[in-house]
Amino acid sequence: MRIDLRKRTSVPWWGELLAPLIAFAVTLVIGAIMFAASGKPPVAALHAYFVEPLSEIWSLHELAIKAAPLIIIAIGLSVAYRSNNWNIGAEGQFVAGAITGSAIPVLFPGASGAWLLPAILLLGILGGAAWAAIPGLLKTRFGANEILVSLMLVYVAKLLLDWLVRGPWRNPEGYNFPETRFFGDDARLPELISQGDWGGRANWGIVIAVVLAVATAIMLTRTRKGFEIKITGQSPRAARFAGFDQNATTMFAFLFSGALAGLAGIIEVSGAIGQLTPVISPGYGFTAIIVAFLGRLNPIGIVVAGLLLALTYLGGEAAQISLGVSEKIASVFQGLLLFAVLASDTLVRYRVRIVTRGQGKPA
Amino acid sequence: MIEAILISVIIASTPILIAALGEVVAERSGVLNLGVEGMMIVGAVTAFATAQTTGSPYLALVAAGLAGVALAGLFAVLAVWLATNQVATGLALTLFGLGVASLAGEPFVGRPGVKLPDVSIPGLADLPFVGPVLFAQSPIFYLSILLTVGVTWFLFRTRAGLQLRAVGDQPVAAHALGLKVNRTRTLAVLFGGLCAGIAGAQLTLVYTPQWIDGLSAGRGWIALALVVFASWRPLRVLAGAYLFGAVTIAQFHAQAFGVEVPSQVLSALPYLATILVLVAFASNRRFTMVNTPAALGRPFVPDR
Numbered sequence: 299m300r301i302d303l304r305k306r307t308s309v310p311w312w313g314e315l316l317a318p319l320i321a322f323a324v325t326l327v328i329g330a331i332m333f334a335a336s337g338k339p340p341v342a343a344l345h346a347y348f349v350e351p352l353s354e355i356w357s358l359h360e361l362a363i364k365a366a367p368l369i370i371i372a373i374g375l376s377v378a379y380r381s382n383n384w385n386i387g388a389e390g391q392f393v394a395g396a397i398t399g400s401a402i403p404v405l406f407p408g409a410s411g412a413w414l415l416p417a418i419l420l421l422g423i424l425g426g427a428a429w430a431a432i433p434g435l436l437k438t439r440f441g442a443n444e445i446l447v448s449l450m451l452v453y454v455a456k457l458l459l460d461w462l463v464r465g466p467w468r469n470p471e472g473y474n475f476p477e478t479r480f481f482g483d484d485a486r487l488p489e490l491i492s493q494g495d496w497g498g499r500a501n502w503g504i505v506i507a508v509v510l511a512v513a514t515a516i517m518l519t520r521t522r523k524g525f526e527i528k529i530t531g532q533s534p535r536a537a538r539f540a541g542f543d544q545n546a547t548t549m550f551a552f553l554f555s556g557a558l559a560g561l562a563g564i565i566e567v568s569g570a571i572g573q574l575t576p577v578i579s580p581g582y583g584f585t586a587i588i589v590a591f592l593g594r595l596n597p598i599g600i601v602v603a604g605l606l607l608a609l610t611y612l613g614g615e616a617a618q619i620s621l622g623v624s625e626k627i628a629s630v631f632q633g634l635l636l637f638a639v640l641a642s643d644t645l646v647r648y649r650v651r652i653v654t655r656g657q658g659k660p661a
Numbered sequence: 662m663i664e665a666i667l668i669s670v671i672i673a674s675t676p677i678l679i680a681a682l683g684e685v686v687a688e689r690s691g692v693l694n695l696g697v698e699g700m701m702i703v704g705a706v707t708a709f710a711t712a713q714t715t716g717s718p719y720l721a722l723v724a725a726g727l728a729g730v731a732l733a734g735l736f737a738v739l740a741v742w743l744a745t746n747q748v749a750t751g752l753a754l755t756l757f758g759l760g761v762a763s764l765a766g767e768p769f770v771g772r773p774g775v776k777l778p779d780v781s782i783p784g785l786a787d788l789p790f791v792g793p794v795l796f797a798q799s800p801i802f803y804l805s806i807l808l809t810v811g812v813t814w815f816l817f818r819t820r821a822g823l824q825l826r827a828v829g830d831q832p833v834a835a836h837a838l839g840l841k842v843n844r845t846r847t848l849a850v851l852f853g854g855l856c857a858g859i860a861g862a863q864l865t866l867v868y869t870p871q872w873i874d875g876l877s878a879g880r881g882w883i884a885l886a887l888v889v890f891a892s893w894r895p896l897r898v899l900a901g902a903y904l905f906g907a908v909t910i911a912q913f914h915a916q917a918f919g920v921e922v923p924s925q926v927l928s929a930l931p932y933l934a935t936i937l938v939l940v941a942f943a944s945n946r947r948f949t950m951v952n953t954p955a956a957l958g959r960p961f962v963p964d965r
Binding site: 300301303305384386436440441442443445446447449450451453454457458460461465584585587588591624626627628629630631632633634636637640641643644648650 | 695735739742743744745746748749750752753754756757758759760761763764767843878879882885886889923925926928929932933935936939940943944962
């Protein structure tokens with residue numbers, strides 16, 4: 299038995315749309331089987347996981363808080379992946395941005411004023427871009443493998459954060475806990491709706507995410523840079539003949555994706571958390587890779603995918619409370635979803651046939 | 662003292678060596694499997710859980726190898742047979758593996774592990790100095806040396822090895838000659854999974870006989886870097902693995918020798934060393950390009 303693939307001459311328009319839906323459905327089925335295997339009623343379990351977190355205002359706010367960093371990082375990654383630059387160290391760039399952005403509120407706790415928040419966000423962007431510039435530079439200057447370099451830097455960034463919060467940046471009034479001072483009010487990203495029936499914890503991060511998605515979509519479809527990125531990714535030879543500077547595109551891809559990851563990092567710290575702690579991300583940088591693919595590297599698709607993946611985090615917490623399933627199940631779901639996305643892509647691009655022995659010998 | 666340091670270097674190097682050897686075979690067949698970290702940590706938790714429940718570290722070793730093979734099988738179905746993007750599929754495998762391992766390992770956190778007993782080779786183990794360092798080690802160490810020799814011999818001295826390399830360099834030509842490209846690649850990926858699983862088992866049966874979430878700590882990624890560093894040659898993998906093992910152990914001894922740096926700086930050394938090595942070897946194009954499998958990372962879809 300083997301699997302026979304034939305390239306479709308044209309991909310039907312609905313295929314592009316259908317693939318992520320099939321992927322999600324497949325993930326649900328596998329999830330149901332998983333729950334059933336562990337002795338939980340599958341329908342009730344899936345309901346608790348994917349539906350209950352959407353039923354209350356406060357949890358919708360939590361969804362927005364978790365979706366914002368995923369969407370922002372994934373938009374940056376989609377630009378990198380489109381140009382065939384495999385930045386998979388967004389987790390490290392997220393942490394780097396969080397660190398540089400925290401420099402002012404940690405080192406100058408007295409600082410205040412309307413300039414403070416923009417300065418913090420800008421520093422976060424610069425920190426993320428600088429961290430991503432390392433694999434970018436090493437790739438363009440020396441040809442070093444960007445996947446592995448960007449990944450190694452994730453561990454380095456996390457260790458740097460760990461050292462800062464336990465050492466020089468530790469809160470002097472914090473009873474020796476490994477954490478920095480709390481940010482002052484002017485350094486915090488404000489809440490979106492803080493009062494009333496619809497009020498809750500969600501901050502402006504989600505709005506920034508949507509604005510960035512629209513802006514990036516315009517850049518990709520309407521500007522020369524977007525065209526360069528597309529051509530460089532689809533056909534490096536054609537890009538060379540067209541006279542595009544591939545190294546410049548690579549650097550752009552890394553700086554852009556790093557800047558957005560850094561922005562997501564400082565948004566998380568100045569918005570949801572309010573201080574630096576040894577662990578500031580539940581793997582956003584890696585989950586955003588799934589978001590980018592599920593959104594089909596399309597900024598608008600990424601907004602939808604980001605909300606869905608944010609739901610897996612909330613669902614994990616909900617499943618822990620109501621079903622007694624470990625919240626670690628969230629990352630299993632995320633991995634399954636990425637497998638399903640990739641496989642459903644094949645269904646769209648090829649006609650897939652399972653050939654049993656004897657049939658369909660090559661002509 | 663020097664004996665103890667050398668023994669600890671060997672223990673730190675062995676898992677990276679085994680995982681990297683498996684990946685060399687997979688990549689020589691043209692498949693880039695970035696899921697090593699995921700297969701490794703699933704191997705580690707499988708070994709720990711099996712040893713805990715059955716009390717047999719040998720059974721645990723077998724179970725870990727099979728767990729690695731199972732994950733590699735999942736990868737092969739997607740990346741080899743369904744021709745999905747290998748980079749993304751490998752990442753998915755790592756994310757999935759990390760999730761499965763931390764889910765499965767939760768009940769075992771904080772429990773004492775079972776250690777795989779060292780095996781002394783009669784006669785040789787009594788030699789001064791080299792005896793205790795080289796001939797009174799865990800069986801996984803002997804396995805790693807046998808694997809290095811075996812993989813070298815297989816790749817460069819056997820017909821099947823030649824075919825495997827042909828599949829990795831020129832899949833279209835290999836297919837035209839009647840070689841089963843995707844079958845060969847599947848077997849190579851499964852072998853990589855077996856090695857990664859065993860490498861993971863070494864972590865919980867020999868290195869630190871306990872279970873902590875995220876125990877593999879990027880060793881699977883370092884193994885992947887090592888393959889590039891070694892330019893896909895098993896003997897260079899051996900040399901590289903011991904270099905990394907030495908860096909890893911150096912961090913523990915640096916403080917004993919009175920080096921006044923924060924522990925985090927020392928912990929970052931293996932990762933920084935990996936980056937340096939990647940840069941150093943990528944710059945030397947002649948050295949790497951000769952051995953890079955020409956079709957690495959590209960799925961093969963036969964045209965019929």
